[in-house]
Amino acid sequence: MSSRRRSSEDIVFPKAANSYVAGRHRRVCSGDDMTFRISDSLLYGTLYFYPDPVAAADGERAGGSGFLLGWGLEDGTDRCSLWAVTNRHIIDGGSTAIRVNAKAGGVEIIDTVEPEWYFHETADLAVRPIALSDDVHQFNYIANNWLISKEWVEALDIGPGDPCFTVGRFVRNDGRQRNTPTARFGQIAQMNGEPLRAEGLPPQDSVLVECRSIGGFSGSPVFLWLDGQFYRPSIQGKTAPDGTKLFQGVFPQDQWLLGVCWCMIPSWEPVCDEAGQQVPSGWQVPANTGIMGVVPAWHLQQLIESGPAAPRRKEIEAAIARLTADTPPSIIETGGGG
Numbered sequence: 001m002s003s004r005r006r007s008s009e010d011i012v013f014p015k016a017a018n019s020y021v022a023g024r025h026r027r028v029c030s031g032d033d034m035t036f037r038i039s040d041s042l043l044y045g046t047l048y049f050y051p052d053p054v055a056a057a058d059g060e061r062a063g064g065s066g067f068l069l070g071w072g073l074e075d076g077t078d079r080c081s082l083w084a085v086t087n088r089h090i091i092d093g094g095s096t097a098i099r100v101n102a103k104a105g106g107v108e109i110i111d112t113v114e115p116e117w118y119f120h121e122t123a124d125l126a127v128r129p130i131a132l133s134d135d136v137h138q139f140n141y142i143a144n145n146w147l148i149s150k151e152w153v154e155a156l157d158i159g160p161g162d163p164c165f166t167v168g169r170f171v172r173n174d175g176r177q178r179n180t181p182t183a184r185f186g187q188i189a190q191m192n193g194e195p196l197r198a199e200g201l202p203p204q205d206s207v208l209v210e211c212r213s214i215g216g217f218s219g220s221p222v223f224l225w226l227d228g229q230f231y232r233p234s235i236q237g238k239t240a241p242d243g244t245k246l247f248q249g250v251f252p253q254d255q256w257l258l259g260v261c262w263c264m265i266p267s268w269e270p271v272c273d274e275a276g277q278q279v280p281s282g283w284q285v286p287a288n289t290g291i292m293g294v295v296p297a298w299h300l301q302q303l304i305e306s307g308p309a310a311p312r313r314k315e316i317e318a319a320i321a322r323l324t325a326d327t328p329p330s331i332i333e334t335g336g337g338g
Contacts, residue, residue, distance in 0.1 A: 044140035063095025065168035068141035086219035118309035168220025186211030
């Protein structure tokens with residue numbers, strides 16, 4: 001388990017285009033409204049899931065996406081525990097072999113079993129501690145202080161129109177011998193709707209994001225991006241959750257983890273004959289609406305901080321705390337699941 005904690009400076013996030021930073025109260029007049037370049041380092045936190053190590057090595061029978069989360073220790077240092085994050089339905093479906101890129105080329109495969117994973121009681125989330133080496137694996141991770149909370153959503157007036165992007169797995173071209181993630185871009189479509197039911201799973205607390213999701217992106221991180229110059233008078237003078245005052249055009253943080261993609265939302269269209277008439281059988285086929293369901297980040301926070309994964313997290317933190325401060329991070333490993 002790596003003991004380092006990366007700050008937001010370790011991953012360079014995109015700079016929003018001038019045509020977008022004007023925000024929701026000014027008309028976009030030139031160019032596309034979503035034209036920013038994300039850092040390649042964001043791709044290094046992407047995990048691919050497969051049903052078994054053979055399929056993972058061959059790059060076949062894709063199971064879904066995931067990412068790495070670094071959970072910082074409360075000891076004033078930059079040390080953290082490292083967690084694999086994905087959807088519960090991916091693990092329940094038997095895709096428990098994790099594939100991560102190797103620093104020397106190719107991939108490394110970590111075979112897991114379902115009992116090693118920790119699941120949220122109501123949200124479609126699964127986490128597992130994971131041990132990676134800086135000498136062997138090419139990886140980066142999201143720090144837990146990037147997880148947005150309900151309080152910050154309210155303070156920053158987050159809602160429809162705010163820009164988002166996700167990094168995950170485009171199964172038609174995901175990289176057979178090496179993880180090659182794909183980024184997709186969009187905006188929040190619905191923030192505080194009713195629980196969403198999709199893919200035969202129980203209703204989920206969800207943010208709807210128009211990010212053109214397709215199969216394979218389940219389990220991918222969805223980022224909220226707020227440029228430091230973003231114009232939003234609605235926050236003027238508010239008190240932030242950390243006690244600071246908020247001012248128009250000044251944000252305490254540009255990047256946040258909005259949540260985890262868990263489904264694509266279809267519409268059901270009738271089957272028609274060659275003349276365009278609906279067939280008498282009443283058959284329907286799914287059509288992609290372009291909107292994904294996103295489990296809000298505060299559910300992930302709860303799962304690790306105080307939920308089923310909390311006892312294991314505390315064990316790992318205690319093990320890391322016993323190590324000397326000069327132990328190389330690449331050899332600090334505390335093993336897998338519980």
